[in-house]
Amino acid sequence: MLSLLVCKKLSSKELSCKELICKTLTSKELTWISAQQSEPLVAIEPLLQALTNAVFLLTLANNKKLIFKRLNLSARDIGDRKREFKVDKLATVAGLTPKAIACCRRYKLQEYFSGKELSCLPINKELINLLALQLKKIHQLPALHAQPQSLSLTLKQLKKRIKSAIDEAHFSVILKRAIVLDQGSAKNVLCHGDLSLHNLLINNRQQVMILDWEYATLACPAYDLASCMCINSLDSLQQESLIAEYHHLHQTNISISLSALRKECSLYLSVFSYLNALWEKCFLVNEISQAEDKTSGA
Known part of the structure; x- marks a missing residue:
């Protein structure tokens, strides 16, 4: 199944809806992120391009940036997520995609590419x-x-x-x-x-x-x-x-x-x-x- 709407420019109405859905991270999400890496988190910026997953740019205390995704549970099941993580690794080895740091059914954390x-x-x-x-x-x-x-x-x-x-x-x-x-x-x-x-x-x-x-x-x-x-x-x-x-x-x-x-x-x-x-x-x-x-x- 394709997320074909990812390339569509969001209207102001759609943007306001996304802001309501994914304005910030929950305490559970922050705990999961902290478990994947040791640096304190100093800034969170919502990125609103995607319609099926909520995407955030994270800035750490050492100025390193990461991408955090809140995954749409209804769009993909746990088997899909496991396969995605394996494909990510193939693409990372080939130098085609930023490295995925951690992934579970609900969340994904990966390196940021400027x-x-x-x-x-x-x-x-x-x-x-x-x-x-x-x-x-x-x-x-x-x-x-x-x-x-x-x-x-x-x-x-x-x-x-x-x-x-x-x-x-x-x-x-x-x-x-x-x-x-x-x-x-x-x-x-x-x-x-x-x-x-x-x-x-x-x-x-x-x-x-x-x-x-x-x-x-x-x-x-x-x-x-x-x-x-x-x-x-x-x-x-x-x-x-x-x-x-x-x-x-x-x-x-x-x-x-x-x-x-x-x-x-x-x-x-x-x-x-x-x-x-x-x-x-x-x-x-x-x-x-x-x-x-x-x-x-x-």
Whole structure:
């Protein structure tokens, strides 16, 4: 399941709702953080980019900074979190992500990387090429720990969580397409599953770090390409550029032709676009509703 809304700019209403939900840390959270490292905590800054997890920047007495996440228990189970931590370790060894210090079902603590989000940059040919390069690096990691893709299961789970009515005929069409992809696609590549420009940081030395591996999946390259295109709202020309550059980078060791890769990406993109709409209905609407209920009851 993809946190496809992570790249969406929050409205003032959504921001106020998030502030109500994750304004500060609880005593239990502070105790857990203290158990993971010995330095006193001197500052806490909420970061409001993510909609499914509450994220905080911590500053320690020695001026070292860490990232603390309050994980959404309804979005991922304990098995998912254990697999995420293992994938984090693979990516850390490869120099692709900041080191995860500790993780449990409810919380995650990791090192802080000082850089700016790629979302701050214009989406041009240079940025598209950089995206393709990061996808190549991800797909070169060992295909371990993550669950095989199951888009059909994700669709069914999201549908159960949605309170409002949906177009059943449209859902059925997308579900059948997802089942075909689940059954027929190779699952021999470790995919990030959430490669938003918000999850890519670059520093002054042009070093890139990839964040948020919680939706890592064993799938085929088209899975990650399509999710990346969807999550970053790439237009048709940008999509074509990303596919072509990715295929060019892999031309010596990719078995699929460029035309076949385009076709496969198109099928995945149709499913991810629909998943994005369901995700918005499921999580964003529910969070705003819950926050408004708390406000009215105060």
